[in-house]
Amino acid sequence: MxxxxxxxxxxxxxxxxxxxxxxxxxxxxxxxxxxxxxxxxxxxxxxxxxxxxxxxxxxxxxxxxxxxPRSQSKADRIQKYGAMRFEEYAEEWKAGQRHLAVASMRHLDSLLQHHLYPALASRRMHSFDHKVVDGFIRTMERNGVGLATQANTFDKLRSILLDAHRLGIFPDNPVAGVKPPQYDPARAVIPSHEQLRVIRTAGDDAFMLIVDLMSGCGLRNGEAAAVNLNNIVADDVYRVTEQVILSTRQYGPLKHRKAGEYRDVPLPARVRATIEWYAETHGTVDGYLLRQPTDPGKPYPHWGMDNQWRRIRAAGQVDIPEGMVLYGNRHFFASNCLSNGIPITDVAEWMGHKSLDVTFKIYRHLMPGSISTAAKVLNLNLAV
Structure with missing residues (x-):
């Protein structure tokens, strides 16, 4: 033709x-x-x-x-997108999220399929308002959805609805005035120094290395699994460049980072000693210390550390705080920093959080001091 x-x-x-x-x-x-x-x-x-x-x-x-007139174009957009069902609109919106890494896209799909679509898939876009959004949050609460998942799900719903708001579908912001789910900092269970000392030696050598990297450098599970001897860029600096992606079981870019981006974190002498000892004892492959036990040609899998953690907890021979998960070792890093007066802005950067707000919500209760303490400290350098 x-x-x-x-x-x-x-x-x-x-x-x-x-x-x-x-x-x-x-x-x-x-x-x-x-x-x-x-x-x-x-x-x-x-x-x-x-x-x-x-x-x-x-x-x-x-x-x-x-x-x-431009108003006619806006009316046409409202007519087209306002009549769309939420699932159709969300799928179109998702196609534009090309900046998301594989793991982040997998997480988005999970939130859509397990929480947003079951409750909202067939709803017309023009029917959303703050009451609908608030009702959805209450539904998650009734269903016993965890607070962290509630917060993540609401964040995605808000992004989708604000995208529709920019198109002119809603005369008013549909999430304005809605109280979002609040992640409960008390859920961040943190081991004491003595508990950490026992935990780090409760598994094999790989487990000890991972615990040291999480508690001493603030690395996430997957980042610790990708530890590389060549990333010691100074005696006291470790450069985090990649992680083992849970979904692909391959090395990939850091969370909230593009390929090639990195972050430098403090490297305590004890953690550096553990890295160097492990490399000397077990060797490396292209600088990588941890590999899959049954196939050294593959990265260290998440299940390698998760299985050990479950066995250690089930054995009941180690003093582990009630409710603590493996990620609690990373929480220890934040606690150690903040309790020693390190600024939360530095802690947020080292931990690779998307924004300071994330760090503040989770760890605000760990920050030392009070108004009375501040008054005494500030008084020291005031003129008499």
Whole structure:
């Protein structure tokens, strides 16, 4: 099927017949045109006796679109997207989240499939308001969804609805005034120094190395699994460059970072000694210390550390705080920093949080001091 295009934005005219373009003026088949309406949807019309009539119609449509007030374009968007069901709109929105890493996209899919779609999939977009959003949060509460999952799910719902708000679907912000779920800092169970000392030696050498990296450098589980001897860039600095992705079981970029981006974290002397001891004792592969036990050609798997943690807890021979998870070793790093007066801005950067707000919500209760303490400290350098 041959086709002729006109000025950009006007569309095209064509014939659906076996005749070549050079014979169009003489063949009896009617012309067809194709263009995009103001709302963005593709339109096709047919029945034009000759080329001029097809072009005249395209010109007419083009002039109407140019002359139409911007409010009409907005009305068309509202009509198109407002009538969409939430699932359809969310899938279109998700396609534009190209900046998300594999693990983040997998997490987004999980929140959509297990929490958002079961409750909201068929709802029309124009029907959302703060009452609908608040009702959804209460539904999660009734269903016993964990606070961290509630907060993550609400964050994704808010992003989708604000995207629709920018298109003009809602006259008012549909999440304005909604009290978001609050992550409970008390859930961040942190071991004491003595408990940590026993925990780090409760598993094998790989487990001890991982615990030291999490508690001493603030690394996430997957980042500790990707520890590399070559990333010691100074005696007291470790450069975190990658992690073992849970979904792919391969090395990948850091959370909230693009490929090639990194963060430098403090490297305590004891942690450096553990890294160097492990490398000397077990060797390395291209600098990597931890590999899959059954296949050294593959990265160290998440289940390697998770299985050990479950066995240690089940044995009941180690003093582990009630409710503590493996991630509690990373919480220890934050606690150790903040209780020793290190600024929370530095802690947020070293831990690789997306924003300072995340660090503040989780660890505010660990920050030392009070108004009375501050008054005494500030008084020391005031003029008499």
């Amino acid at each position: 041959a086709r002729d295009s006109l000025v950009r934005g006007m569309g095209s005219f064509f014939k659906e017949c076996e005749h070549p373009r050079s014979r169009w003026s003489k063949c009896p088949h009617p012309y067809k045109i194709r263009y995009r309406a103001a709302a963005g949807n593709q339109v096709e019309e047919s029945g034009f006796a000759d080329r001029d009539k097809a072009i005249d119609r395209l010109t007419e449509v083009y002039k109407e679109k140019k002359a139409a």
